[in-house]
Amino acid sequence: xxxxxLGICIAQLFLSSHVDAAGISVDAGLTPPEDRWILRxxxxxxQRKDHMNQKMKMYHYPVILAYGLRSNTTLMIRQALVQQKMxxxxxxxxxxGFGDLFILGKYKLYRRNTESYTFGxxxxxxxxxxxxxxxxxxxxxxxxxxxxxxxxxxAWALDANVAYVxxxxxxxxxxxxxxxxxxxxxxxxxxxxxxxxxARAALAPVLELSYKNYASDDAHGSDVPxxxxxxxxxxxxxxxxxxxxxLEGLLWVPLWQDQIGTQMERExxxxxxxxxxx
Amino acid sequence: xxxxxxVLLLTLIIFCAHGFSCGPKQKIVTAGDEGTIxxxxxxxxxxxxxxxxxxxxxxxxxxxxxxxxEANWEKKQLVVHVRPGAQxxxxxxxxxxxxxxxxxxxxxx
Numbered sequence: 001x002x003x004x005x006l007g008i009c010i011a012q013l014f015l016s017s018h019v020d021a022a023g024i025s026v027d028a029g030l031t032p033p034e035d036r037w038i039l040r041x042x043x044x045x046x047q048r049k050d051h052m053n054q055k056m057k058m059y060h061y062p063v064i065l066a067y068g069l070r071s072n073t074t075l076m077i078r079q080a081l082v083q084q085k086m087x088x089x090x091x092x093x094x095x096x097g098f099g100d101l102f103i104l105g106k107y108k109l110y111r112r113n114t115e116s117y118t119f120g121x122x123x124x125x126x127x128x129x130x131x132x133x134x135x136x137x138x139x140x141x142x143x144x145x146x147x148x149x150x151x152x153x154x155a156w157a158l159d160a161n162v163a164y165v166x167x168x169x170x171x172x173x174x175x176x177x178x179x180x181x182x183x184x185x186x187x188x189x190x191x192x193x194x195x196x197x198x199a200r201a202a203l204a205p206v207l208e209l210s211y212k213n214y215a216s217d218d219a220h221g222s223d224v225p226x227x228x229x230x231x232x233x234x235x236x237x238x239x240x241x242x243x244x245x246x247l248e249g250l251l252w253v254p255l256w257q258d259q260i261g262t263q264m265e266r267e268x269x270x271x272x273x274x275x276x277x278x
Numbered sequence: 279x280x281x282x283x284x285v286l287l288l289t290l291i292i293f294c295a296h297g298f299s300c301g302p303k304q305k306i307v308t309a310g311d312e313g314t315i316x317x318x319x320x321x322x323x324x325x326x327x328x329x330x331x332x333x334x335x336x337x338x339x340x341x342x343x344x345x346x347x348e349a350n351w352e353k354k355q356l357v358v359h360v361r362p363g364a365q366x367x368x369x370x371x372x373x374x375x376x377x378x379x380x381x382x383x384x385x386x387x
Contacts, residue, residue, distance in 0.1 A: 202327065
């Protein structure tokens with residue numbers, strides 16, 4: 001039994017390199033202005049633990065560069081440095097490397113700006129290439145699609161987003177294992193507090209609720225045991241805007257989770273990041 | 279000798295004429311530059327955060343006729359300083375506002 005759990009833990013170390021939460025999702029439905037560059041850097045920390053006090057810690061350091069190609073089209077490219085640590089009773093495994101290259105396009109579907117409110121809807125389509133270092137590459141081409149809505153009234157902002165990841169569209173190697181697809185729903189509320197006289201700084205407490213569903217991996221037409229899970233996260237955070245720089249922090253608290261088979265459970269994680277707009 | 283005096287006189291006349299023609303004109307332009315910086319104020323809707331102003335200011339300032347643009351999300355306003363003597367239509371500003379994903383309101387000033 002102990003060997004089985006150890007095997008599962010090591011397998012998870014090498015298979016769970018997906019970035020689970022996309023970060024603060026406030027204003028995701030609003031596309032940036034034309035000719036606007038946005039450089040985002042983040043540090044994301046996620047951890048898992050089991051009843052035998054074995055831990056898996058995962059650090060992601062993604063760098064995202066976005067450009068407003070037109071007022072209705074934004075292009076994004078993301079690359080991440082990943083570090084994973086596995087702590088067991090008598091041993092510790094650690095590894096790091098680059099994750100897969102991710103390219104995403106965001107398209108403005110609708111935008112209405114009035115004196116009292118702003119409402120926007122956008123759609124995304126992205127592709128993840130198996131370019132990372134082993135074991136952080138998924139060895140498959142994966143596609144992402146998303147639909148985002150944002151509503152702002154006065155100091156309040158409400159967001160509702162849905163995204164789907166088709167994992168394993170094409171395989172790099174002739175692998176028999178097909179990673180499961182991912183479905184996520186995010187709801188966010190934020191309140192903006194203006195600071196200073198020149199309206200160039202603001203502090204915004206954020207509260208997010210996220211649901212993630214990871215389908216089981218597939219091999220030879222049947223589900224791979226001990227893969228697949230569903231989680232509800234509650235994520236309080238803070239967004240601080242200082243003119244063209246945004247500092248953000250978010251804490252992921254798992255409210256409810258359901259893993260298929262024997263898997264480590266998720267623990268509290270966090271995100272800290274910066275955004276520079278020029 | 280007469281010829282030399284004539285050449286000297288002509289040179290002096292040309293020099294003075296050039297001095298008079300350039301001197302006062304330069305002075306007028308400079309004085310005019312300082313006095314005629316036009317300040318326009320536009321209403322802008324959809325600009326709801328402090329980080330929003332930068333993208334709009336960048337697009338407006340791309341126009342050669344604009345000296346400086348300052349957006350204020352709380353006042354929902356864009357202030358444009360027009361270069362002296364430059365031609366700038368309101369449509370150019372409205373176009374920049376739309377390309378920044380905002381909606382132009384009235385020109386206030």
